Amino acid sequence: MMMKAAKIRWIVIAVLAAAMAGCATSGINKGDINLITSSEEVAMGQEFAAEIETQFEVYDDPQLTVYVQSVGGRVAEVSHRNDIEYHFAVIRSDEMNAFALPGGYIYIYTGLMKALDNEAQLAAVLAHEVGHVTARHSTERLTAMYGAQIAVSLLLGDNPAEYKVLIANIFSTTGFLAYSRANEFEADRLGTSYTSLAGYDPEGMAELLGKFIDMESREPSKLEEWLSTHPPTRDRIGKVDVLAASLPMAGVGERNAARYAEMKKRLP
Ligand code: ZN
Numbered sequence: 001m002m003m004k005a006a007k008i009r010w011i012v013i014a015v016l017a018a019a020m021a022g023c024a025t026s027g028i029n030k031g032d033i034n035l036i037t038s039s040e041e042v043a044m045g046q047e048f049a050a051e052i053e054t055q056f057e058v059y060d061d062p063q064l065t066v067y068v069q070s071v072g073g074r075v076a077e078v079s080h081r082n083d084i085e086y087h088f089a090v091i092r093s094d095e096m097n098a099f100a101l102p103g104g105y106i107y108i109y110t111g112l113m114k115a116l117d118n119e120a121q122l123a124a125v126l127a128h129e130v131g132h133v134t135a136r137h138s139t140e141r142l143t144a145m146y147g148a149q150i151a152v153s154l155l156l157g158d159n160p161a162e163y164k165v166l167i168a169n170i171f172s173t174t175g176f177l178a179y180s181r182a183n184e185f186e187a188d189r190l191g192t193s194y195t196s197l198a199g200y201d202p203e204g205m206a207e208l209l210g211k212f213i214d215m216e217s218r219e220p221s222k223l224e225e226w227l228s229t230h231p232p233t234r235d236r237i238g239k240v241d242v243l244a245a246s247l248p249m250a251g252v253g254e255r256n257a258a259r260y261a262e263m264k265k266r267l268p
Pocket of ligand 1: 128132179184187
């Protein structure tokens, strides 16, 4: 507990320093400023994950969880940021969505897993989220948009109610989960390359985006969270297609449709 409190105070100092630096300079794109260090981000992610897991239902089928962790671990291992520990978990919800918290805490919804047909597509979802983590989009956004609020909440860090309020704000308003268009394209680009490096067919990313386009016309209600936080899917699929075709594993990487079909049977 002492260690944790000390770490949290460090984050507060960093965020306050960022806010002060912002006041003292001009003409800087604040969206790119990130004064939260990697280890501070991990400590913050741990707190957020504990809170998120009280608000969402984690679908705790041990075999399914181990499977998702193994696929996610493969893409995280070949990523630009493989010196932190990644955590992958499944959330029980009919929506088609996935998200990453600071520090490598990544969640995929059962509704999205049901819509996929092979492991290359699952790897693509997880790799896109790993891309947000490696590019550190969340702490860039936190530094830029919630700096003062985070500082206040973390100063009261021994009060879990403050974390609850902060998380509720982050998830209900624009900002944290709604990364910029540039962030989304960057996560697509990084994620697509990670799938190929991990030995998966990178076409899985375009197939994944195709699933979202299908669902947009068939059951848009399952995409409310996704559509409110991502740029139009058609804009993304073209870019991903061109990139995937240029990667070494295009058309020859693992797809593992049979294994995925077996795992899908475990979904609620
Ligand atoms: Zn994203």
